Amino acid sequence: MISFWEQSELLHADTTIIGGGITGLSIAASFLERDPNRNIRILERSAFPYGASTRNAGFACFGSPTELASDMELMGADAARELVFKRWMGIQITRKRLTDAAIGYVESGGYELVEEGQLDAMELEALNDVVADFLPDYFANATDRKADLGIEAPGKLISIQGEGQVNSGQLMKSLRNYVSSMGAEIINGTSVETVNQQGSSYEIELNDSVRSSFLLTSQHVIVANNAFAGRLLEAIELKPGRGQVLLTEPIPNLKFRGNLHIEEGFYYLRDLGNRIMFGGGRNLNKAGEETTEQGLTDQIQSALEEYLIKLFGQRYKIEQRWSGTMGFTSNKQPMVHRTPEGIWVVAGLSGMGIALAGYLGEELADAW
Ligand SMILES: Cc1cc2nc3c(=O)[nH]c(=O)nc-3n(C[C@H](O)[C@H](O)[C@H](O)COP(=O)(O)OP(=O)(O)OC[C@H]3O[C@@H](n4cnc5c(N)ncnc54)[C@H](O)[C@@H]3O)c2cc1C
Known part of the structure; x- marks a missing residue:
C-alpha cells in the first residue's frame, strides 16, 4: 500500500545505483562532481555494505610481480599494464577526493615473497618496463630486508614501490559522508530483487524488513553490487x-x-x-x-x-x-558494461578493488 506522499515525492529517482560499496559510492561521487544537481539514489541491502568494501585487508595496491606476470600471460602486456594503471590512478582519485587523513592512507610500501629461483633481475626489469611511465622502479629485490621485517620463511622478497594502506572503515565512512553531503540519497536495508525496463525508465522491486515487496522507478539504473550482479542480471557472468x-x-x-x-x-x-x-x-x-x-x-x-x-x-x-x-570476471578485467536494456553494470573488480573503484566511477561518468 503506497501513500500519496510516497507516490509523489519518494518513489522516483533520476539515477539509482544498486550496491553501496566503494564502487557504488565512487560512481555517485564522480557523477555529482560533474553535475551537483543530479538526483542520485543508492540502494544498499544492509545497514553497512555487506560484500567486500568494509571487510577487506585495506591494501591500496596495483599488482604484485607474480600477479603482473600472470596477468600479462592471461591478457597480454598492454591490457595488464592498463589494469595496473587504472588501480594506480583510482587510488589517486580517491585520495584527492577524500584526503589521506580521512581514509587513513599511509604509503606503507609492499612486498611479495616468491620462491628462491623465481623472478631474476632480468625478469624484474622486464616487468618494471611495462609500468615504468607511471610507476618507476616498481619492483626491486629486497631479500636483505627479510630479517628486519621478521620474516623467517624461505624465499626471495621483492619490494613494491608506491603501495599503501587505507583504513577501510574510515574510507567508507568518509566516502559515504562525501556523497551524502553532495546530495546523494543512501537507503540502507533495502535489497533489490528485480529490475525491469518499463518504456524509457525502470521498475525496481525492493524488499526491506517491513514491506515484503514494493516498487521504485528510476530513469537510469546502475548495478554496482559486484559479486551479486549475476543475481539481478542473468546475462552477467561473474x-x-x-x-x-x-x-x-x-x-x-x-x-x-x-x-x-x-x-x-x-x-x-x-x-x-x-x-x-x-x-x-x-x-x-x-x-x-x-x-x-x-x-x-x-x-x-x-x-x-x-x-x-x-x-x-x-x-x-x-x-x-x-x-x-x-x-x-573470467579475464580479470572489471566490467563497465551497458546491457541491451540500457542498464549499466560496474562489477567484477576481481580483487584489488579499493584502488580500482575510484577509476571505475570516472570511467562510467566519461562513458555516460
Ligand atoms: C577478505 C578480502 C580482502 C580484500 N582485500 C583487499 C585489499 O587489501 N585491497 C583491495 O584493493 N581489495 C581488496 N579486496 C577486494 C575489495 O574489497 C573489493 O574489490 C571491493 O570492495 C569491491 O567493492 P564493490 O563496491 O564493487 O563491492 P562490494 O563491496 O561487495 O559492494 C557491493 C554491495 O552491494 C550490496 N548488495 C548486493 N546485492 C544487493 C541487492 N540486491 N540490493 C541492494 N544491495 C545489494 C552488498 O551488500 C554490498 O554492500 C578484498 C576483498 C576481500 C573479501
Whole structure:
C-alpha cells in the first residue's frame, strides 16, 4: 500500500545505483562532481555494505610481480599494464577526493615473497618496463630486508614501490559522508530483487524488513553490487570468491610493517598497528569458496594460522576472524558494461578493488 506522499515525492529517482560499496559510492561521487544537481539514489541491502568494501585487508595496491606476470600471460602486456594503471590512478582519485587523513592512507610500501629461483633481475626489469611511465622502479629485490621485517620463511622478497594502506572503515565512512553531503540519497536495508525496463525508465522491486515487496522507478539504473550482479542480471557472468581473514592480538615489538603478497595474491598480510591481519587461502578449496555466503571454515582458518607460523616462526593469538565476498570476471578485467536494456553494470573488480573503484566511477561518468 503506497501513500500519496510516497507516490509523489519518494518513489522516483533520476539515477539509482544498486550496491553501496566503494564502487557504488565512487560512481555517485564522480557523477555529482560533474553535475551537483543530479538526483542520485543508492540502494544498499544492509545497514553497512555487506560484500567486500568494509571487510577487506585495506591494501591500496596495483599488482604484485607474480600477479603482473600472470596477468600479462592471461591478457597480454598492454591490457595488464592498463589494469595496473587504472588501480594506480583510482587510488589517486580517491585520495584527492577524500584526503589521506580521512581514509587513513599511509604509503606503507609492499612486498611479495616468491620462491628462491623465481623472478631474476632480468625478469624484474622486464616487468618494471611495462609500468615504468607511471610507476618507476616498481619492483626491486629486497631479500636483505627479510630479517628486519621478521620474516623467517624461505624465499626471495621483492619490494613494491608506491603501495599503501587505507583504513577501510574510515574510507567508507568518509566516502559515504562525501556523497551524502553532495546530495546523494543512501537507503540502507533495502535489497533489490528485480529490475525491469518499463518504456524509457525502470521498475525496481525492493524488499526491506517491513514491506515484503514494493516498487521504485528510476530513469537510469546502475548495478554496482559486484559479486551479486549475476543475481539481478542473468546475462552477467561473474564468479563470487569468498575471502577469509584473521587478525592477531597485539604483538609486542612487531617487526613487520607494510603489505605482503604471497602465492600470486592468494595470501595477503599487513600490519594493523601492532597486529597482523592475514587473509587468503581461497585456492585450498576453490569450489567451496565460490560462494556469496559469508562464513569461515576450519580448513582455511587453520591453514592461515599455520602459514603465519611458517612466516614468522611463532604462533600468535587470534583476536578476530571474518570473511568478505569478491566478484571475479573470467579475464580479470572489471566490467563497465551497458546491457541491451540500457542498464549499466560496474562489477567484477576481481580483487584489488579499493584502488580500482575510484577509476571505475570516472570511467562510467566519461562513458555516460
Ligand atoms: C577478505 C578480502 C580482502 C580484500 N582485500 C583487499 C585489499 O587489501 N585491497 C583491495 O584493493 N581489495 C581488496 N579486496 C577486494 C575489495 O574489497 C573489493 O574489490 C571491493 O570492495 C569491491 O567493492 P564493490 O563496491 O564493487 O563491492 P562490494 O563491496 O561487495 O559492494 C557491493 C554491495 O552491494 C550490496 N548488495 C548486493 N546485492 C544487493 C541487492 N540486491 N540490493 C541492494 N544491495 C545489494 C552488498 O551488500 C554490498 O554492500 C578484498 C576483498 C576481500 C573479501
